Each structure stands twice: as C-alpha cells, then as structure tokens.
Amino acid sequence: MTDLAPNWWPLARLGEAIEALALDAGLIRDPPTDPLVVPAAFALEDVPRWTEWAAARLGVEVVDVETPASAIDAVLASGGPAILLDDTAEGPGFFALAGRRRGGVLLLDRQAHRRRVPIAALRDRLVEPVAAEHRAAVDELLDRAMIQPRRRPRAAAALLHERLRAERIGGISLLRAPASASVWRQMRLDGGLRTLALIVAAFVALYVLEIAGWRVIGEGVLAGKVDSGWLLGWVVILLTAVVAQTASAWCEASLAVDLGRIMKARLLAGALALRPDAIKRSGVGQMIGRVIEAQALEALTFNGGIGVLLAGIELVFTAWVLAHGAAPTAHLTLLVGWVVLTGLLGWRYFVRMRRWSGERLDMTNALIEAMVGHRTRLAQDRAARRDAQDDAVVQRYLTTSAAMDGASIIGVTALPSIWLFAGIAALVPAFAGQPVPSPVTLAISLGGLLLGQRAFGGIAGGSAGLARAAIAWSRVRDLFAAARGGAVTVTRRTDGIADEDRPVIEAEGLMFRYPGADRRVVDRANLTIRHGEKILLDGASGGGKSTLAALLTGLETPTSGLLLLDGLDKATRGDAWHRLAAAAPQFHDNHILSGSLAFNLLMARSWPPTSADLADATELCEELGLGDLLSRMPGGIEQQVGETGWQLSHGERSRIFLARALLQRASLTILDESFASLDPQRLGQCLAAAIDRSQALVVITHR
Template sequence: MDDLIWPLSNLHVAASFLASDIRGTSACPEFASATKNANRSDVNLDDWFEQVANCSGVDIQSNTSNYPDVIKMLKCCGPCILMMPDNGFIVLLKTKRQNAVILNYKQQFSLLPLTKLKDILTKEHVLPLRQSLSEQLLPLGLPTKQHEKVLESLLIEKLSNTPVIQAWIFHPAAYDNIFAQFKQAKFLKGLMLSIGAALLFQIMLIISWYVIGLGVFETNDHDSVFSLWALLLFSAIPFYYLSLKIKNRLSLDFGAELRKQLLQGILKLKPNDVRRHSSGHFMGQVMDIDLLEAQSFGMSFIAITALTQVFLAGIILAVAGVSWSHSILLTTLLILIGMLSLKYYREIKRWLAFDLQLNCKLSEQLVGHRTRFIQEMPEQRHLVEDEDLSNYTKLCEQLDKWGAVLTTFAGRRVWLFLSLLLLMPELTSDNVDVASLSVCIGAILLAAISLEQFANSVKYLLEARCAWVNLRPMYEGAAETCANSTQSQASFTHADSKGAEYPTIQARELHFSFNKRKILDGCDFSINAKDKMLLEGNSGAGKSTLGNVIAGAYMPQQGELSLNGTSFKAVYNELWRKKIVMAPQFHDNYLFSQTLAFNLLMGRCWPPSEADLIDAQTVCNELGLGKLINKMPAGLHQMVGEGGWNLSHGEQSRVFIARALLQRADLIILDESFSSLDPKTFNIALPCVLKRSNALLIIAHP
C-alpha cells in the first residue's frame, strides 16, 4: 500500500508524468524546489498546480467531492492527483469497471478497488464519525448487514455537505488544437472503426448483388443461391448495427467534449473582448453551438461514409468490365458538387453574418424597448426592422435556391438517368456478361444513394463550418494569453509576511492606449503592503483603466508592472488575479441568479466549508447587510438575482465589496463601489473595508 502513495517532495514527478501523457510535455523541473523537504501546510497547492499547468500547457482543475459523490467523482476524474488525509498523494490514471488504475511511486500501474480507495481518502472524516454512530446503533441490536446499511445511510446524511476529498484533474488545455483534443479523447479510433464497419456492410451488399445476378441469369439451383443471398444480407446486419452504435456514442461524446472545451475557452476570454460585443452577438454564438454540435460530427460521419461508398462504387464500375464511362461520369458529378458547394458556402456565410447582425439588433431593442417606446416616433419605430427583414428574406431565397441546385444536380435522379443511359448499349447487347452487369447495376444504385447522402451532408457541414468560424474566437479565448505565457520561478510573498522585500505593486513607465487614444502615459507608482490609497479624477480621466491594468484585465503596452517583485509578464494571469482583486463599476459587475452565499464566495471557494460561510456572514454583518440576511427565509442560501430576492443598488454594491474582501487578496481595488451608498451606510462599510484589506486602492470621483 505504501508504494501507492506519493510524498510531497516527489509530487512534481507525478505531475510531469500526467502532463506528458496528455500533451507530450513535462512540467518544469523548477517546481521540484517548491515541494522538496516541505510540509503540505507550507505550500499553496492550488497556486503550485496552476504554475505547473501554465508551464506544461495543460489545464489542471481543482475539485472537491462530498461523501455521497466520492465514487461517482472517482469514476470520471482521471487522470488526476488525489490528496491523502496525511502528507501524501495518490495518482489516479483511470477507472476500469469497479477498479481504479493507480500510478504507484515506482511509476508502475496498480489496480485498487474503488471502494477501498474511497475508504483510504475519506478515513479522516469518516472513521471518527463512523465509530460514534456505530456506538449509538449498538443498543438497537440490528443484524450486521442492516447495521452497516443504516450506518452508511447516516454517514451520507451527516457528510452530504462536507467536502471529504480534493483532486487536481488534468485535461488538455482549452487552447489546444481541436484535433489534438479529439485525438486525446480517442475519437479517431472509434470513427475509423465505425467507417470500417459501414464499408463491410456495403461490400456484403455488393456481393449479394453478384450472387443474385448469378442465381437469376446463369444458375438453375435457385434455392441454394437465394439461401446464400439471404445469408449475406443477414450477415451484413451486425456490421450496420455496429457502425450505427459507434457513431451514436461518438456523437454524444463529441457534443459533450465540444461544449466542455468551449466553456473553458469562454471563461478565459479577455474582458475587453467580451465588452466589445453585444449580448445578441453571444446569443447568436450560443445558437451556433447547437448547430455545430447537432450537425458537425453526425454529418461528417455521413459525408465520409458516403464519399467512401462513392469511391467504392467507382472502383467496382471501373473493374466490372462493362464501361469506364460511368467512372468518368461519377468523377464529373463529384467535381460539380465541389463547385456548387463553394457557391453555397459563400451564400451561407452572407446569411449567417446577417443573421448575427439581426440577433445583435434584436437584443439591443429588447433591452431598450421602454426608451424606444417613449422617445421614438411611432410611425418610424419599425422602418429599420422592415428593411432588415426584407434583406433577410432575399438572402434566404438565394440560400434556398443554391441549396436546391446542389441537391438536384448532385442527386440520384441525374446520376440514375445518365448512368442508365450509358448502360443501354450493354443492356441491348446479346453478348453481355450477366454477372458483371448485375454488379454494375448494384454499384450504380449504391452510388445513387451515396451521392444524395453526400450532397445533403455537405450542405449541413458547410453550415457547421460557418458556425465554427464564429465560435473559434470563443474556443481559443485562452490561446494568446496562455500559449505565449512564461512561468515565473519566483514564489509570491504575501503582503502579511514580515520583512517583505518589494512593494505589493511597482509600476515603471506604464503606457496604455485605447483606440489610438493615450490613457496612461509613463505612469510611475508603487503600492506597499497595508497602504490605503484613494484615486480621484474626473470622468474619462483613465481611473478605471489604470485599475484594470493593475488588476490584470488589460495588458500594459509598454513599461514594467510587478507584484511582490515578480513581473506581470512572468506570472500566469489567473495567479495574478488571485493576488489582486478588483470590484468593477456597478454596470460591469453582476449578481448571479444563485444563492447569496455563491455570489459572496464564488471567487474564494465553492462549495464552501462551514468556516467560509461563517466568514461570509461576519463580513456581511460588518458591511451592514446583517438585517437584510435576517429577513431572508434561507439566510445566506437565499436565491438572489433575476427571479430571486430583489436587492437594491446599495445592497448589491455591498455584496460586490464583500465578494472582493472574502478573497483575501494582497491588493483590493474598489472602482466607485461606494457611489451608491448613503452617508450612513458608507460610514458603516468603510471601516470594514479598511480593516479587512491588506493593500487597498479606492477609485472615486472628487
């Protein structure tokens, strides 16, 4: 058992192994020094794993599980590193049925039952409670099996809201090439297997055509021939079933993988990129996700299968000895499909671009409906909409026209008519090879069905291609930041540490421009630990821009910005934002339709521990939100936001302040967070902010 446990001093070896297995790169060797000869309490493991992720090019997600969900989590979290109750770790690669595949300390694979692994990981929380509950159940005199069953039910009830294990899950980075993602998920292997099964199905159908031709025209033993023909047809059914089953499973896995990667990319979009687009733009992209998921994989499979069947039919027609003209005709139709597909692609690009514009306009008009109703002239209210709908109708007509042309000229009717016309000399000849003619007719029918399937699938694939073009910036939202970032070998020094050598923030010659307008021009300043600073200025003077640059939302275009002596360029962006937390202006902040506890602790820890909830309640009381929470039936667990408990602007502002304070950052930036507070509430909230912040920067109007 001891060889399954990795000590903290060799944790970098385990991380390197998992990173190389996923991406072919190992973690930086410099991280060994952070864990060598150290106790777990001395190392911030979340920060350490984030630095490993940045250096090795993989994503590492920290996750916890409550007791009832431990087995479920273990089945789906591999590859990951699990934290032991003591000072060790377990490396889980994957699960096979009810067993876990463990990488032991000697870098060999071992199997361990999931139930035993669960007991090892949860013993710190479970053993004391199990012993206490077991003693309480003894007077009942329950049979052994029933005693264990009741005991397990009580443990699930008692520990249902208590995180009992922590794991760091390794998976490909969101900015990796999409084909690399699918290769890691082993999609190509399943796709080739499915296509192979479909081809075997079609080959057996062609052979059955050959057999039936022999039986009808050249053999008198019809019973044997028809028996062989029926046997071939029944033998083809398992191949068709296997192909369909694999395709459906891969389609579901593809959709799940696609949405997971898109979500990771969305969460890493730069704030400035998000601000440039309207809500309608993102609403249109969400609809594009459905389009891409529904059509891309399934239609790709149909297109590949159909095209393979067309080539198979062409080869059969060429070698059947009847005529080469059918192969030439088939090639000509494929070229025609390509040319018409190019024209259809151009039309659908125009249509989707205009559709996205309409989504943007629609969302803006919905938000501003009351303003338009009061301010706009009634007779002019719908002129623009009518013009847009007219243009949209014209684009739809063009799209439908070329779609019909594509399916008509590449459909089975044109192919069947021309191919049978070319076959007429053979049909009327007295010296025809009946078996070859039967195979040729079967190949013509196969090509007819495959051509129509291919043309229809190409239409949908072109739509999916256009949807992917719109979604690609979201998918690659982390690419520019993460792929080019370098890793700092320095460890952060918290502002509370004694004898700090560097200021919390040091800026030299900072320059930042927006749309060719200079906002920051050679700024020099420093913020030390425990400094409380007020930044005042007129509207548009660049106060919020400076705050965003310090917080890492904007990248300074020139100059040097460092945190505790570590340059911004050498620090992973997420680590920077953990150390510097900003509460943006009211219109840039958001109250989620979730519980109040989630809105308070989303930047700190979720799901929260009991200590986190107590800390959140204390901060809220100090900010003057105690009476509000007491009014809520569910307290901190009351739903707020749209459809929930309605909070005033002042109450929301204090929730945003509490959210920033609860993250315990080295520097907190409050951008006009007090502007919606009355003097009495301001005098209550300010002492709490001053007491609970390390370094503080308040942005306000004069």
C-alpha cells in the first residue's frame, strides 16, 4: 500500500505549496519577495477565497473544480497543477498535484520535491470519506445476494462505482495562467512552442526525404536500370515520408486546438473587460461583425502562418536545389526577383482586401441595424429613399469585390503558374552555350522549379490567410488590449475576510467624468454605507445616480478619490469586487439570456447549481410573486427562457432581475429603478423581500 504521508501538507503551509506549484509548473519565474502567509484564524471553508487571493498575487488564476466521485480519475490524470484538499483525523490538509507520469501522478512532498504515486492510491484517499458512507450498504447487498468470495471484490467495486456517480468531490483548485496573459506565454506553458518546433522538424525531414526519393529514382533511371535494392530504398523513403507527414498533421491539429482555446479565452476576457460605454457606442451590426472577425482570426492566423512558414522552408530547399542545377545564376536571380514580386503583389492584394472587408462589415452593420429597426423604417422612411441607400451600398461592395478579385487572380492564382514557365525560359540560354547541361543537372533544375512552384503556391495561399487575419486583428485588437488591462493586481493582504465592524463602502472625494467629457458626473462625493443599512437614493434623471451605482459595483473606475469595499480598493479586490457588490441595473441595461430560468437566476451565484441553490431560487421566486409563473411553465425553474424560449412579461423580467441580484448574496446590493414597472402590491412584496434578503441595500429611484 502506497504511503501518502510524505506528500500530505498541513493547511498552515498552503501559501508555501501554491508558490512551489507555480514555480514547478513555470507559471512564475521567481519566488515572490513577500511570501504567502496563511492567517492564524483560518478554516477549511476559507480556503477557496484565500487561494484565489494568493494565486492572484502571483499572477496566476485559480479554477475551483467539482467532479463526480466516479470521474475523479480524469481530473487527476490531467496532471494539475492543483491543490487537492484532504480533511483527515489529523486535521485539514491537502496534496499538491504537480503532473503525471507513466500511469501515476506526481505530487510535491513537503520539501517541494516531485514524487510519483499510483493514481489509484490518491483517488482512494480522496474518495474514501464519501465511499465510506456507501460501503456498509454495498456489503449488505452482497451478503443478501450471496456473492461468491472470489467475485465479491469485483462486484463490490462495481456497485460502489455506480453509487459514487451521484456523489461529488470538491476541494480541487486548478492553477493556470490567466486568460489575460500573453498568447506567447500561454503557448509556452501549454507546450505549443515545442509542438511548433516538431512541425517544422517534421516538414524539414519530409523535404529531405522527398529530395532523397527523387535522387534514388533519378539515379536508377539515368543509369538505365532500377534493381530491387534501389526500389526497396525508395519504398522505405516513401514510408518514412508518410510517417513524417502523419506526425506533422497530428502536431498541427494539436497546435490548432491549443491556439484556438487560448485565443478564445483571451478574446472573452477582453470582451468582459470592456467599458460599458464602449459597448454602447457600437451598434448591434458592428458587434456582430467583430464576432465574425474574431471567429475567423484564430483559423486564419494558424493556417496562414503555418502555410507561409512551411513555404519559406520550401523556398530554402528550392534555392539549394536550383543552385545545383543547369542554370544556377539565372534561376537564383529569378527566385529572388519572384520573391520580391510576390511580396509587392501580396501587399496590393492586402490593400484591396482591407477595403473590401470594410465595405462588407459596413454592409453587415447596415443590414442588421435595418432589421432591428424594420418597423420604424416602414413607418417613417420612404421606400424610394430606402432603395437608393441600399443600391449605393451594394454598388460600392460590387466595385471593391471586383478590384479584390482582380488582385487575387494575379497575386494568388497566376503567379505560381507563371513561375514555372519563367523558370523553363531561364534554361534556354544554358542550352545555347557550351558545354550543354547534362540530363542530371537538367532534371535537378526541373525538380527545383516544381518545388518552387509549390512553395510560391503555399506562400500565395498562406499570405491570403494572413492578410485576412491582419484585417480581423484590426477589428478585435482592442479586445486583446482590454484583456491585458483587466489583469488582476493584488497588494499586500493576508486575510481576505470581511470585517463586520468595517463599513461596506467608504468613499471620500469621489469624482468621475466620462472619457472625452468636461463635466464631472460625480463631483467630490463622500459616502459611507455600513452593514445592514438600507438607503434610498432619490434624484432627478441625469443626475448621476446610475453612474454612482456603476462606481460602487466596480463597473466604472473613479477619475480620482478614494473608494473602498470592505476596507480594500478595487486594485486590491480585483474581480472579487463584483462578488461583494451586486446590482440590478436599469431595465434597458439588463437582459434575459437564452437558457433556463435557473441559469438566469443563479448565473452570478453558482453554476452548475446545487439542489440547495435551486431550492433557494424557487423560494425567492415565490416571495417575489413569481410562483404563478413557475406553475405555468412546463419545465418550472428549468424552463428555457429568452429570445428563443418562454416569453416573459415586462414585470416578470423586472422581478427576475431583482431575484438575480439578491441571490448573489453580496455584501452590497444596489437596485437601480428595479421597482418602476411594478404595481403598488407587487412593489411592497418585492421591497420586503429585498430588505429581508440583503445585507447593505441601496435603492435608486428618480423623481
């Protein structure tokens, strides 16, 4: 039996283990100058919050995982790095999962050295507290069934495995680079750079084998006979080339998946970090256009980049082959000139494609905006004017399309084919002089020309993909920049636990103005909100109430002044600010997402939800007067709602927005005109629920 004791860490050394794991996995280069120290008053339930805080100090992201007990092998086989909580009779502790190796997993011992242990031993240790509750029932069942002793262990394991499907194992915290980290860093940590090197090596080997195959067949043919030894050598070369090509294809697919995952996560992080007013300034069509470009960016970047890289390698082999051919000077000069010509025509194609893409996205934007406002256009706009506008847009698109297609025919399609004819023409002077080229050098030249044609075809196709990727990048680069700017920064603090004696909100000299505006929307505001306080904020429309709410909930950053939430500023809290300060924005800024009603209610609290979460959400719906809605919907709280689901009334949507904010159980809850659409009876009912279920509450109304 494997002894796991040397690999078990006490909870007091959690900070030390996180540092060791981050260093071991390459997530950080150097240990922090200020070590992570676990506070004295520290319990098992404080671990997720503190672990997130500690990892953020190192620039690392933590993902808490909960898995069915029967599927924990897959989580362990992923190799971490991860913290695995283990509450034993000796007290709470954990294991530091560092990797995997040959059917086992690698754990860091208390000296931060890697030790390999069987995955079954670690699984049994983590699952045992849950399995112990079912083992007696399984043994009783086997006794009643009178299972033979030799079959009993296998039957018991199978029954226990089935019972554990309904049990969930928590306390698993995965460490990884944040989505806001650079693509290069994430590729390095995921082994993407090593995969790229394997792709290049495989293609170099493939070209070497291809040239060797030509040589073997060529020498045999020119010698006038091809014996079995030459044929066998040629077959071996071909089979080796197939292996190299298969390995390259597998590596390309693996790299494409990793790059796509990293870029999607980075774009999503950037989209979530965008300022709300920046999103409002973009129309629906523009946002959809950016989504389309973002979707194409990863594929175009990968395919185009790999295509150009491999074609560049092929050009190097082309130059080497042509240098040993019948007209080396003429062919090498032609090769250099053709590379320059390809670059110039490629730039011409890029400029025209950029203009065409702009027209295409503008047309997409105009179409979607017209669809959104279709009824308004029918009522307010003249048909002749609408048709004239549409005709002008289509005509511009047709003109730019024709220009781009013309550049594509010359630069992408025709140029590689013309290269072959130009190369053959360059051989003519060699035949006019003395000595006449031998058949061997002539064959080498023709092989080099064919290799060059393939290389220029790869460059043309890859450059077209890179051109489209560059255009797509111009549309989404602000998302990448927003993700980088949204990275969490944490200052020195070791508890991360709210103090009930501290005010929830402390604001002093708070000022805010929107970018490009001269007027201060919030001007030298001083505000203190304590735990348990219920505040009504009343004012005229346009007075800055919603802007103040955005500041308090962390959606906007003050221009100047001091703003603390539970004693810490936003730079210290990072994304945790949004969990402590919840809001139900105004109706036009709040949305029902396509999904179940449960998801729309609990998306900010916990997803997937526990049975307790669903019961609490159902109870709150009853308190807000939504019980009739739940009884009418066939699926109850699991009913699909949103644009493609069950249609909700204005008042029902308002109460769902209210429930979503209250279910977050934040230290501060702000309701921005959440009761405006409710009748007096519903208003009293919802206000009572809001007061009862919130800690500190701010209700905003307008006069």
